[in-house]
């Protein structure tokens with residue numbers, strides 16, 4: 666029996682992937698919020714779910730710790746631009762389906778009293794705090810803006826409020842986190858949603874098990890679009 670391992674992160678990715686798995690006849694048998702286990706069985710003996718940090722999903726899938734995974738485009742592109750990215754050897758990950766879940770955008774935000782447009786116009790050096798150093802570096806290089814990047818792992822919104830940075834590059838959905846911290850969005854970098862990522866080797870060797878899963882996901886997505 667071919668075993669299929671699916672990497673998911675707890676929280677919104679897990680919660681939003683469950684209906685798609687259900688549509689493919691897969692029920693996860695334990696609740697990640699209630700168990701300390703990191704490998705969860707499903708009702709399909711040949712399918713298991715591994716729980717990893719959201720930003721570790723591409724790493725697990727690329728190096729075969731999982732065959733498939735669900736990760737935000739932010740995380741996937743940051744991975745691709747990083748040291749483990751595809752480089753000249755070709756794609757490190759396949760990205761066959763945009764699942765349309767966990768939608769948000771990657772943006773630049775500053776304090777309301779910081780004149781970002783003027784700083785850019787004047788060619789000033791801007792200090793930018795972010796978890797997404799690769800995507801931020803690429804964005805500002807494309808615009809010809811000089812930046813000093815400061816790597817953070819969370820609570821990015823705090824950086825401009827404490828004087829750590831002039832700007833942040835972070836995810837925005839409703840905008841309420843920015844608003845609560847008196848920050849304003851000054852530039853949109855990337856629309857984000859979660860994608861199915863697949864290990865290229867598994868795509869070939871486990872095609873017979875993977876194909877029905879992907880077909881069911883596509884059918885479920887088409888049905889939800891038709892009903893929208």
Ligand SMILES: Nc1ncnc2c1ncn2[C@@H]1O[C@H](COP(=O)(O)OP(=O)(O)OP(=O)(O)O)[C@@H](O)[C@H]1O
Nearest residue numbers: 676677718719720737738739740767768769836838
């Ligand atoms: N507010 C949001 N609304 C919708 N989608 C979001 C939002 N925040 C993040 N996402 C998407 O969900 C993904 C997972 O986010 P989540 O908050 O679960 O993990 P995280 O805490 O950012 O990751 P890590 O544990 O690796 O630090 C993100 O990569 C992004 O694609």
Ligand SMILES: O=P(O)(O)OC[C@H]1O[C@H](OP(=O)(O)OP(=O)(O)O)[C@H](O)[C@@H]1O
Nearest residue numbers: 819820835836837838839840841842843
């Ligand atoms: O525009 P909003 O709707 O307010 O969403 C944006 C917030 O959502 C994400 O954080 P999340 O809630 O996932 O917290 P975490 O990254 O610390 O888990 C992101 O890092 C922003 O802080």
